Amino acid sequence: MTDFLDLDTLNDEERSALRRLILTLADSKRLMGIRYSDWLLGAPSIEAGIAASSMCQDEWGHARLLYTMLRGLGIDLVEIEHGRAASEYASVGALDEPLPDWAALVAAMTLVDGAISVALRAFSNGSFEPARSRVPKMLAEEEYHVSLAAAWYRRLAESSEEARGLLRDATMGMLPSVLGWLGADDAPARAMVAAGVTEPGESLAQDFRDRHRELVGALGIDIDDVAVAEGWDEARARAPGSPDDEAIERARGDRNRALFVE
DSSP states (O other): OOOOOOOOOOOOHHHHHHHHHHHHHHHHHHHHHHHHHTTTTTSSSHHHHHHHHHHHHHHHHHHHHHGGGGGGGGGOHHHHHOOOOOOEEEEEEEGGSSOSSSSHHHHHHHHHHHHHHHHHEEHHHHSSSHHHHHEEEEEEEEHHHHHHHHHHHHHHTTSSSHHHHHHHHHHHHHHHHHHHTTTTOOOOHHHHHTTTEEEHHHHHHHHHHHHHHHHHHTTTTTTOOOOOOOBBBBTTTSSSSSHHHHHHHHHTTGGGGOOOOO
């Protein structure tokens, strides 16, 4: 049984590293929800649209639970959820832009949502008590996402040349960013490993490869040969860049600010 982390014993660098870890997970969940919501009406069937709606709600609920973990670090949750600019978001870079077609959403559902779950699984097994008590339920709910994503991915991979090509392009566009995000080995990441909060980036990236090797292999992609994206913003634990402003306006709830209730 891992001993729980005592927040009072953390130095400034360790507290900053824990804040960064929670934010990159929470922001990625929130942006994943935005990208699901983009397809509520444009999905290829009514059933697929309903599924996208359900997954969107899951992601936003998970994001909210993760944001609340910042309270123990003395962070203003209202500012975090509703006051930050796009340039301050720590979400994985593969979600920065709207997904142009259903194949791209299926790729994100499989790869990006899958990568977030890999990171959450390690977080749930670590020394941070809120993660140990709350994240397992998130992962249980994610099982539906995993099964649906795999079914759609296989379906498109075995479909027309056009669908297969779109899925392959989306997969190759996302994998370098996802692998770079999971495999981070900078000073804050190492501090969280040393504190027992999570696992080394190399282990996370390998876990992800092992879980997705067969799926992407159906498109002729060798996941072990995919190069990691270059460039890293250490402050936000992600690649340089930021989500599009329209997505962040929705994530902040700008249009409903007058109705905001905490």
